[in-house]
Amino acid sequence: MRYGMVIDLKKCIGCYACAVACKAENATPPDVLWCRVIKQESGTYPLVRRISVPLQCMHCGKPACLPVCPTGATYKRADGIVDIDRDKCVGCRACMMACPYQARFFQEGNETYFPGGVTPYEARGYGRHQAGTVSKCNFCLPRLEQGLEPACVANCIARARIFGDLDDPQSEVSRTIRERGGGQLYAELGTDPSIYYLPA
Amino acid sequence: MITFTPPSASLLGDLQLRYRPQRQWGQGRGALLVLAHFLSGVGAGAWLAGSATGDFAAMVTGWSLVAVGGLAHLLFLGRWSRFWRMVARPQSSWISRGLLGMSLFLVTGAAYLALAMLGDASLSAAGPLWWLSVLGAAWVLLYKGFVWASSKGIPFWNTPLLPPLYIAYGVRGGLAVVLLVTLATVPASQLAAIETVKLWLGVSAALLVLIYLAVVRGTGLTAAESVHMLLSGSAAGVFYAGVVVLGLLVPLGVGIYALWALIGGPLVSVAAVASLLGDLALIYGVARAGLYRPLPF
Numbered sequence: 001m002r003y004g005m006v007i008d009l010k011k012c013i014g015c016y017a018c019a020v021a022c023k024a025e026n027a028t029p030p031d032v033l034w035c036r037v038i039k040q041e042s043g044t045y046p047l048v049r050r051i052s053v054p055l056q057c058m059h060c061g062k063p064a065c066l067p068v069c070p071t072g073a074t075y076k077r078a079d080g081i082v083d084i085d086r087d088k089c090v091g092c093r094a095c096m097m098a099c100p101y102q103a104r105f106f107q108e109g110n111e112t113y114f115p116g117g118v119t120p121y122e123a124r125g126y127g128r129h130q131a132g133t134v135s136k137c138n139f140c141l142p143r144l145e146q147g148l149e150p151a152c153v154a155n156c157i158a159r160a161r162i163f164g165d166l167d168d169p170q171s172e173v174s175r176t177i178r179e180r181g182g183g184q185l186y187a188e189l190g191t192d193p194s195i196y197y198l199p200a
Numbered sequence: 201m202i203t204f205t206p207p208s209a210s211l212l213g214d215l216q217l218r219y220r221p222q223r224q225w226g227q228g229r230g231a232l233l234v235l236a237h238f239l240s241g242v243g244a245g246a247w248l249a250g251s252a253t254g255d256f257a258a259m260v261t262g263w264s265l266v267a268v269g270g271l272a273h274l275l276f277l278g279r280w281s282r283f284w285r286m287v288a289r290p291q292s293s294w295i296s297r298g299l300l301g302m303s304l305f306l307v308t309g310a311a312y313l314a315l316a317m318l319g320d321a322s323l324s325a326a327g328p329l330w331w332l333s334v335l336g337a338a339w340v341l342l343y344k345g346f347v348w349a350s351s352k353g354i355p356f357w358n359t360p361l362l363p364p365l366y367i368a369y370g371v372r373g374g375l376a377v378v379l380l381v382t383l384a385t386v387p388a389s390q391l392a393a394i395e396t397v398k399l400w401l402g403v404s405a406a407l408l409v410l411i412y413l414a415v416v417r418g419t420g421l422t423a424a425e426s427v428h429m430l431l432s433g434s435a436a437g438v439f440y441a442g443v444v445v446l447g448l449l450v451p452l453g454v455g456i457y458a459l460w461a462l463i464g465g466p467l468v469s470v471a472a473v474a475s476l477l478g479d480l481a482l483i484y485g486v487a488r489a490g491l492y493r494p495l496p497f
Contacts (some may be wrong), residue, residue, distance in 0.1 A: 031211050038215070038495065055495065067292035069330040070299070071285035088285055091278015093224045097351035100493050102215075106224055106278065132278025156381055185496060189352065 002061075002080035002194060003139055004166035005153070006176045007054055009200035011160035014039055014052025021155035022056075025140055027125020030113055032105040034137040035152050051200045054161075056152070057082065057103040057137040058185065061192030065095035065104065073133075080166070080194055089133040096134060100186050101193070104136045139163075166194060170182050211282070219491040222354060226487030232276035234487050237344045238373075238480045240269030240302065241366060244340035246381075247309065251334055256316060258378040263309045265377070266340060272301055294350055296369050298343035303334025341370040354490045355419060356426035361412045362486075368408050372401045373479045376451075376472040383465045399455025406448050409482070422493050430489040438485045447478015450486020 014037055022028070022035035035056040042049050059082045066074050066082065073088035074095055096104045110131050112118050118126065129135060139152035143191040148154065164173035173196075176182065182196030214220045224230050243265025250258030274280040283299075290296040312329040345363030352358055375398050417427040430439050454471035457463060 033215075035319045053495065054405045063461065067289075068295070070287070070289050070293040070295035071205070071282070073285075087287075088282070089279065090282045090286055092276075092286070092295055093230075093278075094293070094347070095224060096224055097348075097354055097357070097490075101495070102220060102353065102492050108228075108278075130279075134278075174471050186493070191352075 001078065001168075002166045002195070003144070004080065004162070004164065004173055004194035005139075005200060006162045006173050006182050006196045007149075008160045008162075008176075008180075008198040009051055009053065011158045012037075012052045012054060012117065012200075013158050013160075015157060016036065017157050018054050018152035018161070021151040025143070025151035027122065027128060028105075028109045028135070029107055029126060029129055032107055032129070032135060034103075034105070034135070049200075053197075054152070055101065055103065056195070057099075058101050058191070058193030058195045059137075059139065060194065062190060064098040064100060064189070064191055068094040068098045070094065081137045081141065082136075083141065084133075084135060086130045086133050086135065089130075091132045091134060093134060097124050100189055100191065104134050106134050107131050209443075218494050219422060220494070222490040222492060225490070226484060229276060230487075231484075232272045234480070234484045235349075236269045236272035236276060237366075238269070238483050239265045239272060240340050241344055241370035241383070241483075242373035242377055242476065242479060243267075243269055244305065244337040245372070246368040246377035247305070247337040247374070248334065248341070248371070249374040249378045250381075251330070251337075253378065255378060255382055257381045259309075260313060261377055262337070262374065262397050263306070263313060266302065266309075266337075267306060270306065288454070294343050294346040298347060301336050301339030301343055305333055305340055307375040308336060310333040315318070341367050344370075348486070351490075353492050355423040355493055356416060357486070358403075359412075359416055359419065359423075361408075361415055365405075365408045365412050366483075367400065368405045369482055370480045372398065372405055373476055375401065376475040376479075379468055379472040382471055395492020396455060396458055398451060399458070401453045402448060402455060402475070406452070409443065409448075412441075422491050426489040426491050429474055429491070430485055435485050435488040438481050438488060443478055443485055447481055450474035 016037050019033070019035050019037055026034060028034055035054065037052050037054050040051050040053060059080055063076065063082050066076060070092060071090055072090045073085045074082065075085065076082050091106065093106055095105060107129055108131065108194055143150060149163050153163045162173045162176055163173040166174055168174060176198070177196050180198050182198050184193045184196055210223065225233050243262045246258050246262030246265060250256070250262055274283055278281060286299045287296050290300055308329045312326060312333050315329065316328050316370050342363065345366035348357040349359060349362040375394065378446045379394055416423045429435050451474055454463065454467055
């Protein structure tokens, strides 16, 4: 069993629904962006092109962040998800320097989005985060445990994301990679990401 | 108490850049990490140099510098009260290895100094303690470069050339501390001899910096951009004023002068302080020029 994802860059319209859904689901504080979308422009007028690229933790098969973590806070589960034990993280940020995908974020303090203190929603969600530690996407583990897809997948209005088991050759995610030629980011670094991108 | 703070403009701005600068190791509280690596490197170098020359004052200073460096390490952490957890992964993490080495040095070094202060340095325990402290100090000198070099996301640091550079700078800084500490007691002829050793170390360090920048520049676009940032970008002031002028030209000038003439304490102290500032500038400059690998689209 190895959880993975395919993101179809041809279908992605760059609406940020995944990023907002991630924020809403995980109640991440300001400056902590587990899921984000970058816009890339290329070419010169009139031959220009713009693509949107959703980014998050790649849940690598051989994560660069794991060996540098001195406390063992970063660990890899049997289902392939790379997670952080927030009670073990000391906030040394070595994992942030090691990750080639810029997928990890350090929470400096207990900042909130709105003036006038914590909203009831934030008060409920912020208990899941600790100031002074590093955090990142965990494929919405609590949702997975309920049999649901990650929030970014469930809320993608263009159905650009497919989530499933990479080890199962019959899963939709495996078939899509095989048939449409999905590629990994920085495959040459040997990190073996679990997120594949289909060409735009 | 939770207070309202708007999202950091720097992070959101940085994420739009092709080459996103790392800010966690070097800016804000991250400056403590740079200071910690500088102090622990120079302190370990001073302990080794003091041990080699039998200079007790230099050893005390070296131990104190490593201890303050260790404290700066702790203050840098987001959750310093959990620091003891950092020994959990010595099989792969250079931070774990470094903490173990630093702990070995601080404990055995303190025990040796205590024995020596009590006048019992000739006891049978003193020999092993001294050897263990030297081993610990060498380890402290060694590990720091590897912590930076194991950062796969920052191509400028992700090179085996960084550890030897940091070792050379640590030894050089240690000698500078020895010079400063022994200034009052050492005769001018001996000062010149130490200054000559420092001259050669300075030349070696300059060569290492040149080799490092030249080699790293050829390893990829991101590393080349980092070198550009260091040589003619936003980190150029630190590099030229700190690393080149204070760290290399001033000590080299004094060292060359010492080849022909007896030099006095004030001149030596100027060279030593300049050299130390140059060491600090190098670590800060390298941290400042760290850029994340851009996302390949």
